[in-house]
Amino acid sequence: MIRILLALTATLWAATARAEIEVQEITSPGGIDAWLVESHEIPFVAVEALFAGGASLDREGKRGAVNLMTALIEEGSGDMTAREFQRELERLAARFSYDVYDDALSVSARFLSENRDESVDLLNQSLTDPAFDETAIERVRSQVLANIRSRAQNPNDIASETFYREAFGNHPYGSDISGTLESVEGLTRDDLVQAFDDTVVRDRIHVAIVGDITPEAAGEMLDEMFEGLPETGPELPEEVEVGIEGGTTVIDFPSPQSVAFFGHEGLERDDPDYFAAYILNEILGGSGRQSILMEEVREKRGLTYGVGTYLVPKEHAELYLGSVSSANDRVAQAIDVIRAEWAEMQENGVTAEQLEEAKTYITGAYPLRFDGNARIAEILVGMQFTGLPADYIETRNAQIEAVTLEEINRVASELLAPEELHFVVVGQPEGLGETN
Amino acid sequence: MIFRPLLLPLLLLFAGPLAAQEDDVTTYTLDNGMEVVVIEDHRAPVVTHMVWYRAGSADEPPGQSGVAHFLEHLLFKATDDLESGEFSDTVAAQGGSDNAFTSYDYTGYFQRVAADRLELMMEMEADRMNDLRLTPEDIVTERDVILEERNQRVDSNPGALAQEQIRAAQYLNHRYGLPIIGWRHEMEELDMEDALSFYDLYYSPNNAILVVAGDVEPEEVLEMAQEHYGPIPAEDQLPERFRSTEPPQRAARRLTFSDPRVAQPYLVRSYIAPERDAGAQEEAAALVYLAELLGGSPFTSELGQALQFDSDIAVYSGAGYDGISLDSTTFTVSVAPQPDVTLEEAEAAMEEVLASFLEDGPDAEAMERIRTQLKASEIYARDNVQGLARRYGQALTSGLTVEDVQAWPDILQEVTAEDVMEAARGVLRPEGSVTAYVTPETQETAAAETQEETQ
Structure with a gap:
């Protein structure tokens, strides 16, 4: 069906590219809202669920509890041990994964149509009755501790952790979600049960379902999947100021190359200027096409393999971040170029041609994202989490197109602040003094 | 053992879709020897266009480790028809994305675009199969880039450094014992001639495979491939693929x-x-x-x-x-x-x-x-x-x-x-x-x- 439609409209594509998916907003008999895309070509279903809050719900002094708890969800539930649970998952050929981020805990599930009921029961069991068995806790704790020790020796992790600590201090954003060796060693089973009760709650859930299932069956499935969850959890943390100032932090690390993590304050996802800022970032340091920074730092000067920037609108604070790696004797030059381009862009903005090219790319790339059940489910649940309506898929490109040259250049002058850029450099950089 | 009886019905059910999947793949060979594989998936109006060369790091001449990967980077520079960087800019102007990869046995280039932009991709990919125009500046800057890539991926990563030593010890005689990205001291010496001689020999239709996957019709893909890749002459000097092979390994x-x-x-x-x-x-x-x-x-x-x-x-x-x-x-x-x-x-x-x-x-x-x-x-x-x-x-x-x-x-x-x-x-x-x-x-x-x- 899609093919015929395309053949008729092929010549119009440049201007009218559309993602050809139909999102149905459904509510289960038990009252759970979800977005559904029916796709019966392949006999499986992809479900993505997000519980808002995530690691930001760690209680004071318990940093890492939500992370360790999340890793334990797949380590046995009901009357199944970890091994029994995993064997059952393998027998059903279902794939569940549980991940946690700063502001959300995510559950990804894929299961065969044929095994849907059994798979959903198993998923429900893991989300409502995790065992938190003492031996599993110790086993997973030792894995988390090993990760923390590895992060402490990884220049990229050292750089980003330092930046976030300087920016957010004691707020949960100021430290990695894994916690510290001390905090993780101190976590008890009660702390993990508390973290679970705080996080996996019904009124913070967002769900997207894509695949071989009807709306009626999806509704029943939702109720079975989430039956037994507590209604609500504690308050989410408060907004936090970005407390980092312009300057450079150097951390000595034995490596031929230095890693630099940099940034300053960004803007909120629901800021009216967000689309302008999004296009601006695409031009300055985005990853989708040749950005100004890639051109200046890599193509013209060969100073790096990669440099990129990104807007990071978190739930309670907003950042504009970037990273670059360069040989120790060249990283100072790479940083100079980045600062200079930041200042140039703030002062002179983009050209009409750059704006048009970026719009063409951004609007053309958008429909290409929707090319697989699992991928579509991820995008849809992300939209719900961000507070976007289902018809955003149809209106989004028009909002990009509506950004004017005056608007984007006003946003460039307001958002970009070269003197506020803070660089955390990990390595043994030459000719780079520490400031601030 | 309690789970065993349930497996049998599963096996039977799966037979259907697996057979159907094979029906979605169509293959051709062009007159100049280029193989064509078309995989149909009409769920989204998207196509992936890939050209794979049967040439990877294990096909490099002695002393030039890293040249296959170096050349992969250089393929984004100018051709007789395109300026340096224009290939990727053009893909981006269509909303698409493109990249390339090098391994021991192959080098591949791909673009992901709206399905109706396939022909443009073929036109550009066919162009750079034969008509690359490198400058001395390209060599100098891009060599710095691959050295930075080595810094980032290997020298900054003790696990990757260890892996190089393990492979070097594993292979007594085969080029698989050398890193794909190259040994630094050889990368530093790579020059225009090294890149071009690898290019001239291996980047030929009779050494390439075209894979097109997505919302396309096989006959239409074949027609386009004949038009754009068909005129490129086969390389008659293409050597039989031969590497020094492993002797029996006799010592832990x-x-x-x-x-x-x-x-x-x-x-x-x-x-x-x-x-x-x-x-x-x-x-x-x-x-x-x-x-x-x-x-x-x-x-x-x-x-x-x-x-x-x-x-x-x-x-x-x-x-x-x-x-x-x-x-x-x-x-x-x-x-x-x-x-x-x-x-x-x-x-x-x-x-x-x-x-x-x-x-x-x-x-x-x-x-x-x-x-x-x-x-x-x-x-x-x-x-x-x-x-x-x-x-x-x-x-x-x-x-x-x-x-x-x-x-x-x-x-x-x-x-x-x-x-x-x-x-x-x-x-x-x-x-x-x-x-x-x-x-x-x-x-x-x-x-x-x-x-x-x-x-």
Whole structure:
């Protein structure tokens, strides 16, 4: 069906590219809202669920509890041990994964149509009755501790952790979600049960379902999947100021190359200027096409393999971040170029041609994202989490197109602040003094 | 055993979709020898266009390690029709994305665009197959970029540095023992002539495979391919693909890689192993099971259960095998011990698991679970048409045929416990192995600590 439609409209594509998916907003008999895309070509279903809050719900002094708890969800539930649970998952050929981020805990599930009921029961069991068995806790704790020790020796992790600590201090954003060796060693089973009760709650859930299932069956499935969850959890943390100032932090690390993590304050996802800022970032340091920074730092000067920037609108604070790696004797030059381009862009903005090219790319790339059940489910649940309506898929490109040259250049002058850029450099950089 | 009866209906149900999948693949060969594989997936109006060359780092001339990858970077520079960078800019102007990759046996280029932009991609990709126009400045800056890439991917990563040493020890005579990105001292000397002679010889239609996957009609793809790739003459000097091959390996090798940046010590045991060969994939299929049985899931595999559940020896254990390779590949097992366990103790525990597996053979239930999972993987794989495209590209540049790729799922289903044991006995031989300790300690400090303990 899609093919015929395309053949008729092929010549119009440049201007009218559309993602050809139909999102149905459904509510289960038990009252759970979800977005559904029916796709019966392949006999499986992809479900993505997000519980808002995530690691930001760690209680004071318990940093890492939500992370360790999340890793334990797949380590046995009901009357199944970890091994029994995993064997059952393998027998059903279902794939569940549980991940946690700063502001959300995510559950990804894929299961065969044929095994849907059994798979959903198993998923429900893991989300409502995790065992938190003492031996599993110790086993997973030792894995988390090993990760923390590895992060402490990884220049990229050292750089980003330092930046976030300087920016957010004691707020949960100021430290990695894994916690510290001390905090993780101190976590008890009660702390993990508390973290679970705080996080996996019904009124913070967002769900997207894509695949071989009807709306009626999806509704029943939702109720079975989430039956037994507590209604609500504690308050989410408060907004936090970005407390980092312009300057450079150097951390000595034995490596031929230095890693630099940099940034300053960004803007909120629901800021009216967000689309302008999004296009601006695409031009300055985005990853989708040749950005100004890639051109200046890599193509013209060969100073790096990669440099990129990104807007990071978190739930309670907003950042504009970037990273670059360069040989120790060249990283100072790479940083100079980045600062200079930041200042140039703030002062002179983009050209009409750059704006048009970026719009063409951004609007053309958008429909290409929707090319697989699992991928579509991820995008849809992300939209719900961000507070976007289902018809955003149809209106989004028009909002990009509506950004004017005056608007984007006003946003460039307001958002970009070269003197506020803070660089955390990990390595043994030459000719780079520490400031601030 | 209670799960066994449920498996039978599963097998029957899956037969349908698997057969249908093969119907979605159409192949052609152009007059100049270029192979064409078209994979249809009409769910989204998107197409992936890939050109794969049967030329990777293992095809490089001596002294020029890294030139295959260097050339991959240089292919984004100017041609007679396009300015430097214009290729990617044009893809981006269509909303598409593009990139390239280099491995031991292949170099590949791909673009992902709206389905009706396919022809433009072909036009540009055909152009740079023959008409690259490099400048001396391109060579100098891009060589700096690949050196920075080496800095980032390898020299900043002790695990990657260790891996280079392990492969160098594993292969006695084959170019697989050299890193794809190249040894730094040879990368620094790569020049225009090195890049162009590799280009002139290998970047030819009779050495290339076109894979187009997505919302396309095979006949239309063929027509476009004939128009754009068809006129490029075949390379009549293209050599038969021949590399120095491995002699029988007769001695177990051991090495210790020390780097203060190693946070979590671990050990890797790598065995020389057979690869998937055209018409003969059975042994490789058995090795896929062996890897899963020994170290696939930390919860249910032999190593995971013995070292992470029944004892507190390891924080991580695993096994790996990738059978897609033109020549001999490797089978690896690895263990990261708990902080209070030494690498020697971890190795001894790992040996015990391998020995008892060779003694007892695979658990029947585990065999069936893996069989079910492999069958389901085929269904999940259909959700990612780019992944399917890569599967064909890799296979066809590694000595396999389309028929081999399509036979593979069935061959996997037919593997028996006896096949696994035979393959295990063939591969898990000390003489074919390299055992590496990756540790933050230098050998001197490790020796000193041992002395202190004994005093």
